[in-house]
Structures are given as structure tokens and as C-alpha cells.
């Protein structure tokens with residue numbers, strides 16, 4: 001079975017995003033960019049499925065600027081086999097990303113598409129579910145455990161109340177949550193090897209997908225700041241303050 | 250405008266998250282509800298009593314019992330023939346179903362809405378809440394998920410909605426429910442609690458987490474939360490996680506114990522009314538958002554606080 005893993009190049013999670021002074025967006029110039037953390041987990045899960053003999057090939061795909069090649073190379077260095085870059089400098093919304101991925105899935109015929117549950121820049125949490133709808137496939141979102149057996153997959157999901165397990169008919173969509181696995185680091189020899197793995201470059205037009213945004217961003221502002229608080233010297237002082245504010249009796 | 254709001258329910262109880270979504274939808278105009286599930290007449294009756302609700306659509310079928318998106322999304326898509334907006338609470342159920350509906354309708358969803366400006370314009374946090382975007386949708390129909398902490402809850406009574414049965418397509422044959430491990434707790438639910446006590450990595454073990462955090466939470470009648478580090482280390486279950494990728498909370502009082510204050514954690518709690526932080530590192534970033542900070546060893550300070558309250 002083939003696995004398809006979409007990976008997005010996003011601001012590194014350790015960087016504190018800054019809103020541009022003109023209120024048009026977040027400043028990404030000279031900011032460290034990395035693979036979306038949830039997508040690293042998706043790549044790792046795919047590699048583990050291949051190591052277990054469940055999967056035979058891992059194809060990673062990214063929709064984004066030329067620089068997204070770096071993200072794809074990282075995935076190849078971790079252990080993916082082949083990459084597709086759908087190159088565009090335009091911002092592509094989850095719906096259009098899902099449409100491109102649906103076309104790629106039709107071409108590649110994967111048994112599973114493993115995505116991150118959300119991209120940490122737009123925080124949309126949509127693409128996997130949209131892709132599932134477009135393909136008419138089952139979806140196992142927010143996965144903390146994935147077990148393939150025969151023509152189905154059992155996915156344990158992190159839900160508000162705890163955990164839930166669903167059985168999905170293959171082919172299916174899985175989106176990863178943080179506790180699914182801990183992604184490996186690519187070793188130096190594997191980073192070298194990744195340089196010669198195949199990477200195909202395409203454009204959204206190759207898939208006949210219209211990526212015109214449906215949403216216009218009117219403004220982006222900083223969240224309201226909290227007033228600086230006080231430090232108290234003792235538990236008694238803390239209790240006094242809490243009593244004054246009235247939150248405790 | 251007419252909106253369809255997905256009712257979130259469990260074991261026959263209509264969940265509070267629905268009430269905030271109704272308030273958001275009411276800003277757009279008329280509010281209709283959808284109750285999908287198995288034996289949900291009780292929930293439908295409760296839904297019809299919510300203030301401001303017009304029609305309550307009820308889709309009853311064993312296939313909808315566990316809100317499987319593959320089965321529920323087509324029912325919603327069908328009802329959207331007569332509605333202008335679909336609104337779901339930004340819970341794990343809503344987040345699972347809404348994008349599937351959006352794609353069926355060929356609409357770009359707007360996630361985690363915190364304000365409704367007008368029929369096309371919405372406000373939502375991006376980059377873990379480090380930026381707030383105002384976006385305008387050009388889609389004819391809207392699909393939204395709504396943050397519970399950003400909207401008041403609609404009143405559970407005063408309404409007189411009419412109940413209408415819808416026949417959906419039932420089981421799509423793609424997925425089935427296997428089982429769930431839902432933690433039963435005597436404590437208030439995290440997302441609707443007035444007071445939350447959260448523990449971080451500093452607790453060091455699951456045992457210490459229970460010994461230090463639980464008694465304080467009991468004294469305060471609080472819900473218990475955790476940082477991701479505490480959850481990852483197994484000190485607390487996953488449904489305790491507060492943050493960008495966990496639960497978004499905004500209680501009257503949030504007590505952060507041994508939590509450093511990473512941006513991903515702050516994203517989930519910085520709208521709390523009053524934040525108290527207990528941390529031994531006086532430079533911990535949590536103190537930048539805390540209203541009251543107490544510097545010192547939590548293993549000494551928290552038991553003392555619990556004792557003296």
C-alpha cells in the first residue's frame with residue numbers, strides 16, 4: 001500500500017510571530033521556517049507503517065513556494081521515498097489544498113493519506129476532513145493510534161472527553177495529534193541520500209485547480225495585551241488578593 | 250439569514266458548547282438547530298426550549314449515534330439547501346464534521362470564530378492566538394466553527410422551537426464506532442468551569458500531580474487542566490490539555506502550577522479573567538500574563554495554599 005503525506009512549510013513553532021505594523025499579516029521575512037510539527041508526526045507514522053511492512057512507498061507532497069522543497073527534503077531525509085512540490089507563491093486555502101490533494105490521490109491511489117490535524121500558522125484544522133469529503137473516504141481525525149489490518153484501519157482519536165476508536169474502510173484519511181509518535185531526526189547519511197531522491201515540481205494549473213481565495217483578510221492585529229500583574233511574597237498575600245477580587249469567598 | 254447550528258450532546262445531555270454557538274449564529278439572523286443521534290427526542294425537546302431557537306431538525310438513526318462525520322455531514326449538507334450558514338461549536342465533534350460539510354458545499358470554512366462582524370465578516374485568531382485576523386468570505390453560504398469562550402451562552406429556556414424530523418441517508422458504510430474511553434469525573438468540565446487549576450511538567454509524576462493539584466482543585470471546586478508536557482509525560486490524561494492544540498478555556502480564575510508559559514499553552518488560557526501563576530523561576534514567561542505571581546517551590550506553596558483556603 002502506498003501512503004501519501006502532505007507537509008506544509010510554516011513558521012517554526014519556537015518563533016513568536018509578529019504582526020506587521022501595517023496590519024496586513026504576520027512578518028515572515030527572515031523568520032525561521034520548518035515543517036509543520038503535526039506533519040512531522042505524519043511523516044514519522046508513515047515511516048513506521050513502512051517499517052512494519054504495512055506500507056510499501058511514501059510519497060510526500062507540499063503546496064507552496066520553491067522553498068517548500070526544503071521541507072520535502074527533510075521528509076525525504078526522515079525516510080519518505082519520493083516528493084511532489086506543487087509550486088505557487090500565492091497563499092492557498094485549505095479548500096484548494098484539499099482539491100489539489102484529491103487530484104494527486106486520484107493519480108497516486110494511496111491506501112492512506114496521513115495529514116497533520118492543523119497547520120500552526122492558519123490553525124484551520126480543515127484540510128484532512130475536506131479531502132475526505134472530496135474523495136468520499138472515511139476520516140480518522142486527531143489520531144493518537146493507527147492500526148491497519150486487512151482492508152480497514154482502526155484509529156484512536158483524541159476527543160474532548162478522552163479517547164474514541166473508530167474503524168475505517170480503506171482507503172482513508174488520517175490526521176495526526178501530538179501523542180501519535182515522536183518524530184525521528186534525520187541522520188547525516190540520510191540527509192545526503194535524500195538529495196538524490198526524486199522530487200517532481202508541478203503547478204496548481206497542472207491539476208486544473210482554481211486557487212483563488214474565498215476569504216479576504218481585511219486586517220491582522222495583535223491580540224489585546226494583558227496588564228502586567230503583581231508578584232506576591234507569600235501564600236497569605238496571595239489569598240488576600242484573591243479574596244479582594246472576589247473570585248474566592 | 251438563516252443558520253443551522255449543530256447541537257452537541259452526550260448521553261442525552263445538550264452540551265454548553267451548543268449554547269455559545271447559538272449566540273454567535275443569532276448575530277446572523279434566524280437560528281435553526283440540528284440534533285443528530287440515536288434516541289435523541291429528549292435532546293431535541295431541550296433544544297427547542299433554548300431562547301431564540303426557531304426550528305429543531307431531528308435526524309434519528311443508529312448511524313448518527315457517535316456523530317461519525319461520514320454519516321452526519323451528508324445530513325447537514327442536505328439541510329443546507331435551505332440555510333445560509335452552518336455553525337458548529339469548535340469542539341472535537343464540530344472540528345471533525347464542519348470541514349467535511351464545507352467541502353461538500355464547496356465553501357471555505359472559517360474556523361474558531363471569536364466575533365461576528367456582519368454576515369460575511371468574521372474575526373478569528375491565527376498563529377496560536379498571536380495574531381487576530383478579520384476575514385471576509387465571498388462564499389454564498391458560510392461554514393463556521395465557533396469558540397465557546399468568545400460568546401455568552403444562550404439561555405436554556407424561554408424558547409418555543411418546533412421540532413421537525415429529517416430523514417437522512419443513514420450509514421455511509423465507510424466507518425464505524427469501536428469504543429471510547431471517556432473519563433468520568435466529579436469535577437466541572439474544563440471548558441465551562443469557573444475555576445481551573447492546571448499542572449505542568451514540574452509536578453514530576455502522575456502521583457505528585459494528584460497529590461498536589463487535586464486537593465487544591467477540590468478546595469476551589471475547580472476543574473483540573475494540564476500543560477502538554479504534563480500530558481505527554483503521562484501525569485495527566487490527554488483531555489486535560491489546555492492550549493493551541495488542546496482546549497481553549499477562559500475561566501474566572503486560572504491557576505498555573507509549575508507551567509512555564511510557552512506560547513502554545515498561553516494560546517489556550519490567556520483570556521482567563523484572573524491568572525495566578527506559581528513557579529520557582531521568577532523569569533518564567535507565565536508571569537508576563539499572570540495577574541498574581543508567586544515565586545517559589547510548588548511542592549511547598551501549593552499544599553500551604555490548599556491548607557489555608
Ligand SMILES: Cc1cc2nc3c(=O)[nH]c(=O)nc-3n(C[C@H](O)[C@H](O)[C@H](O)COP(=O)(O)OP(=O)(O)OC[C@H]3O[C@@H](n4cnc5c(N)ncnc54)[C@H](O)[C@@H]3O)c2cc1C
Nearest residue numbers: 449450451476477478492493494495507509514529530547
Ligand atoms: C505543535 C505544538 C503544539 C503544542 N500545543 C500545546 C498545547 O496545546 N498546550 C501546551 O501546554 N503545550 C503545547 N505545546 C508544548 C509547549 O511548547 C511546551 O513545551 C509546554 O507547554 C511546556 O509545558 P510545561 O510548562 O509544563 O513544561 P516546562 O516548559 O518544562 O515548564 C516547567 C516549569 O515548571 C517550573 N518548575 C520546575 N520545578 C518547579 C517547582 N518545584 N516549583 C515551581 N515551579 C517549578 C519551571 O521553572 C518551568 O517554568 C505544543 C508544542 C508544539 C510543538
Ligand SMILES: Nc1ncnc2c1ncn2[C@@H]1O[C@H](COP(=O)(O)O)[C@@H](O)[C@H]1O
Nearest residue numbers: 006007063115116118119124125126127
Ligand atoms: N500547503 C500545504 N501543503 C501541504 N500540505 C498542507 C498544506 N496546507 C495544509 N496541509 C496539510 O493539511 C494539514 C492541516 O492543515 P490546515 O487545515 O491548514 O490546518 C497540515 O498539517 C498538512 O498536513
